[in-house]
Amino acid sequence: MAFADTVRYRYQTDLEAIKAAGLFKGERYIHSPQSSEIEVEFPIGSAVRKCINICANNYLGLSSHPEVIAAAHAGLDARGYGMSSVRFICGTQDIHRELENRLTAFLGTEDTLLFPSCMDANAGFFEACLNEQDVMIADRLVHASIVDGMRLCKATQDTYKHSDMGHLEEKLQEHQDKRSRMVITDGVFSMDGDTVKLADIVALAEKYNAMVFVDDSHATGFMGKTGRGTHEHCGVFGKIDVITTTLGKALGGASGGCVSGRRELVEMCRQRARPYLFSNAVAPVIVAGALKVLDLIGASTDRRDKLEWNARYWRGLLKEAGFDLKEGDTPIVPVMFYDAKLAQDFARDLFDEGVYAIGFFFPVVPKGQARIRTQLSAAHEKHHLDAAIEAFKKVGKKHGILGLGKKELMARAVA
Numbered sequence: 001m002a003f004a005d006t007v008r009y010r011y012q013t014d015l016e017a018i019k020a021a022g023l024f025k026g027e028r029y030i031h032s033p034q035s036s037e038i039e040v041e042f043p044i045g046s047a048v049r050k051c052i053n054i055c056a057n058n059y060l061g062l063s064s065h066p067e068v069i070a071a072a073h074a075g076l077d078a079r080g081y082g083m084s085s086v087r088f089i090c091g092t093q094d095i096h097r098e099l100e101n102r103l104t105a106f107l108g109t110e111d112t113l114l115f116p117s118c119m120d121a122n123a124g125f126f127e128a129c130l131n132e133q134d135v136m137i138a139d140r141l142v143h144a145s146i147v148d149g150m151r152l153c154k155a156t157q158d159t160y161k162h163s164d165m166g167h168l169e170e171k172l173q174e175h176q177d178k179r180s181r182m183v184i185t186d187g188v189f190s191m192d193g194d195t196v197k198l199a200d201i202v203a204l205a206e207k208y209n210a211m212v213f214v215d216d217s218h219a220t221g222f223m224g225k226t227g228r229g230t231h232e233h234c235g236v237f238g239k240i241d242v243i244t245t246t247l248g249k250a251l252g253g254a255s256g257g258c259v260s261g262r263r264e265l266v267e268m269c270r271q272r273a274r275p276y277l278f279s280n281a282v283a284p285v286i287v288a289g290a291l292k293v294l295d296l297i298g299a300s301t302d303r304r305d306k307l308e309w310n311a312r313y314w315r316g317l318l319k320e321a322g323f324d325l326k327e328g329d330t331p332i333v334p335v336m337f338y339d340a341k342l343a344q345d346f347a348r349d350l351f352d353e354g355v356y357a358i359g360f361f362f363p364v365v366p367k368g369q370a371r372i373r374t375q376l377s378a379a380h381e382k383h384h385l386d387a388a389i390e391a392f393k394k395v396g397k398k399h400g401i402l403g404l405g406k407k408e409l410m411a412r413a414v415a
């Protein structure tokens, strides 16, 4: 027997240890489309309940937008369900190229290549474009998919302290002997909700002759006055060498990602990036939906404007109620608990009050940094947020944490 009882027992023991540490992640089944109000089965097997969703990446509220759904239906009818092929064999339709061109125009780059996901874009990019003569210098809080992509690449790896421009400058000086340098960062950091200092990074990159890579998954569609991303937000539109981003968040929320940037870098990905060469093309139905998303956000900034208002309003409500927040100016508003079990208990109690949010803890965030990451959407109306804050206050009172600062919360966490 290959899966011997001793082997099974080892895994069972590991899983029990995860549970005992309060770190076990269970699923909740959603019985409705993704939106600001969803129907959730939790615990599994219990009755489905309606609640306010405050933890989706559905920033622009387009995941279930009727026009996007209609466009996806039309795309399904016109181009079929799937390609049964990777892009370079027989998986590229005219609409794939159309979407790439539209993304290029939206992001203000030279060219774009679609990937099955942004995880895949990040997994494929570095190996395709850099080698042992180069160096990758990454912010220490970049997304896991960037970390994995860097691991697959033979270039020297280095990091700088999160958003520490002095440290980055030291690293750039240190690596002047390399053929080329690439500074690698997220645009908006997903766990803390803070924004990259992109103008400073671009200035340093110019001074020290480096390329700049930004993963704008948590920014594309809403950061910046017209929602182009952190490069627009930070006043360096058109100056970023490589942007990776996802269609799985603000841009409709289905799936798919891309590498967008300098023509030659994108072409190298088309030649060499393994997830592009060896994984299926984005389904036509998703391409058709994404084209409609770009129509909608190109025609009006109403959605990103509403999102901005919602985020500011929600942040104010939480602060006033006495929660400990991570500072920032994005629709990601982390409520800090530090203690993994408290974050989980709090999320469960919120659910009982009709608010759906999830506790985040190690390994998604560092140990002792547990939190509930709330995320705003243009699909939230003021009444959703007013109802949600009442639930937060009630549960906060129950746990006796309203008005406690970081120090007090951390002291309780070890107690």
Ligand SMILES: *Cc1c(COP(=O)(O)O)cnc(C)c1O
Residues within 6 Å of the ligand: 116, 117, 118, 119, 120, 122, 143, 145, 186, 190, 215, 216, 217, 218, 245, 246, 247, 248, 255, 256, 257
């Ligand atoms: C969500 C996310 C990804 C992964 O995107 P997918 O398209 O879902 O694979 C990559 N990078 C960052 C920064 C993300 O937030």
